[in-house]
Amino acid sequence: MADAAVLMLLSRLAPKLEKVVREEARLAFNPNDEAQKLSSKLKKIQQVLMDAEQKAIVDPKVRSWLDKLQDISYDIEEVLDKWDLHNLKQESGDASESSHQLHKKVSSFLQSGFYRFKQSVVRHPVARNIHKLNKRLDLISKENEDEFKFIPNLSRETQDFRRIISTSIVDVSKIHGRDDDLKLLIKKLLPEKGSVLEDDIHIVSIVGAGGMGKTTLAQLAFNDNTMKDHFGIKIWVCVSHPFDEIKVAKAILEAVDRESPNLSQFESLLQSIKDSISGKRFLLVLDDVWTEDDTMWKPLHITLMENGAPGSRILVTTRNRKVAEIMGSTQMQLLDPLSDPHCWSILSQIAFHGRQEGDCEMLKEIGREMAQKCKGMPLAAKTLGGLLRFKSSLQEWKNVLKSKVWEMDEVRTNIFPFIALSYNELHPAVKRCFSYCAIFPKDFLINVDDLIRIWMAHGFLTSSGIVGEMELKGREYFEDLAMRSFFQDFEFDALVGDNRVEWCKMHDLVHDFAQSLTNNECLIAQNDVETQNGAWDKNIRHLNLLKFEGKISMDLFSHSQTRKLCSFMCTENEIPLFLFSHLKRVKLLNLNDCKLKDVPMEIGDLIHVRYLNLGRNSIEKLPESICDLYNLQTLNLTKCWSLHGLPQGIEKLVNLRHLLVDGTPSRFEFTQGLEKLVNLQTLDRFGCIRGYDNKLGYLKDLNQLGGSLTITIIFLDDAYDFVSEAEKADLKNKSFIQHLTLECEEVEGFGVIVALQPSPNLLRLDFIASYLPNWITTLINLRELKIGEVENENGVLHSLRNLPFLEELTLYDLQVESLSLEFFGLTTVATSKPPSAFPKLMHFCIQYCKMLEEWDDIGDEEEEEDETIISLLPCLQRLEILLCWQLKVLPHRLLRKAAPSLQILTIGSCPYLLERYSEGRGGEDWDKIAHIQNVYIR
Incomplete structure (x- = not known):
């Protein structure tokens, strides 16, 4: 590197x-x-x-x-x-x-x-x-x-990053050439009724070399619709190396109970697992298992096998057949290499994306020759396709085929040649960004925005001084890497679309390659004897301490061990406070969940720090010396539940761009001086409470704010200063904010809410207040809207149908007794022009509307008048009705009109509807909703 x-x-x-x-x-x-x-x-x-x-x-x-x-x-x-x-x-x-x-x-x-x-x-x-x-x-x-006597390269071509014109990311989610493997795997997980395997708990293993697609095959089976009906509990755990039985046990509990267990003793965890799965049929996937030590697996094995319901399955993916045997597999599925045509199918899908048909035809012959180089490995085909996607001529493809990388003895038998070819094509700054990812553990779920902030902290992203330029460049670098298959398992931003990735992972072999570039610079420290004794290269620059059991040795933090560190990540470990005086060069300091109650004054001496994460700690007060960190760009205080507020000298942090305070107390103090941080692009929460000095006017000049912002207002009235401060906030000109949450609890009067009108560029609004302001109807770009706790909507609710791009609508805890046809624009059926109500709405949720008793339906005659209501809910795919205890009946004919697109109907905790529409209970009106593809009533 x-x-x-x-x-x-x-x-x-x-x-x-x-x-x-x-x-x-x-x-x-x-x-x-x-x-x-x-x-x-x-x-x-x-x-x-x-x-x-x-x-x-x-x-x-x-x-x-x-x-x-x-x-x-x-x-x-x-x-x-x-x-x-x-x-x-x-x-x-x-x-x-x-x-x-x-x-x-x-x-x-x-x-x-x-x-x-x-x-x-x-x-x-x-x-x-x-x-x-x-x-x-x-x-x-x-x-x-x-x-x-190195030869100078006088060309400027490689010095400047060239932004790829097409930024679309090809996510090859379909596994080519594995259809038969998938069918066989599902058959092993769901044996036929009456078979010998039906009533027992079995372990099934997928065994294959790295890059063969084991994880992808397991994912397809795990997400198959048939699994949802058969297994009451589905659990996915990334194991990797080393096998940490406590970590695996916690992951199982977290998946079952939907919350992180506050336990550290293995026996207690096993007992909790026993209670959670007892009598339930589960599917547990243990992905990427390496350990050959059965003593680490046996206690978990016994607990799962003795307490799960008959028909439960444990699915293991591993590169080693011996591991599968040690895990107790009763059925083993070996993955053979793909055929050359299947490798070509994967490679061409990526390499030919966006090309003209004539160009594709010209490159097909050499492309098939390339596919033979992949040796049947899907990851190799993806990586090579990502490289060739940016080679426009036949000669460039031939140059790749003739590359000396294929002759490297040490990598001839594995995936590295393909990754090395793509790596060599990268701009130096992008190479640096990629190789730094070796600091994350394998299977780590990476938040892309946070990754960009980390790159920025280390100076990988240069800037001419324009606000937001580094973040934009970081996103371009990430997309360049993603399009070349250096990242995978993408989770996309639902608001922006499929081209903006929020979360991703690295394939194990890609991670191995990154580690091979950083052996003398990056270290992920495990809980082993060598780590406890500090036995690592003293030239290490980037250190990530994974969770240790028990206290960390003091020898670990000697000056000689830490003097060169530029990154120090330490999550869920208790650290000594003297450490702060040893990290003189550190630029990134991540102490998330490290049981910190105090931050020493010495933190102000860490003048190089640009990224500081103190989240999930018990800190009550930040020292004023933190304001001496002039270079600080990112300050993360997320879930610091006891923190009183920001330090008084916050205005000195002139380079601060991202301030994360979500999960701090409602009375968190945003001190004066915040308004001078004009470079702020992220402020995820701001609170304003009567009796505290927080003023909405602090937001006035923070016009670079983007992403998500939650504003919580408690116990305010329409006194002049509150309305004036709300007007000063000038949310209307905060045009980069995409997701705004307004929580106006116990707010008396209407002026403050009216003054908080956001920009029409807003894509998502969560609005919780007693009053519904008219400005909601001006937010014509909204994709998602949640309205809650409204008592007096003044007719605004009926205007929501006109929002042209609204895709998701949630009505929560509204004080309404009926949902009239006027809500859908059907005040009268006899209209000259067919109404177009909610033209893009795909998901409609009504939740905890405890006073709602009626939902008006159209009549028999109107249902047959296709021309008059043809545009009613034309895109609705999913309808949820939850905790509406008084609702008696659904609008059958209205829902039938939405039948072509309506695929999912969920009814939960609605006693009248449960009785009326439950098929299993012989509900009288089940036939009225039977045409909907998926109906879930509970």
């Missing part, structure tokens, strides 16, 4: 370093020779890095040279961070006394005129360090000139 890291670091640091040296030289009346020399030296190093990258594959000496170059690049960046902090403090008038004295010393140098540049370098700390770094660069450059 050093090659990409160095090229990216040097390209970013060279102009910045030149500027610093120029300023130092100018202060001492020195010519610019030193600056010009340094700039030229950096540019020369950049030019030879591409050649060095190729030679480093086979030459360990070159790799060592790159490692030294990377090491000095980190040191350069540290020095420049200190310089930036010094300048920022000077500009803000917050310079320390030592900084003031330092400038007085520089001024005396200027007045005397007797000091040469070399002397000023020695006296000025920043300049002195730069001078030392400059000498180290001389040695590295000389080593190239004397020994390696």
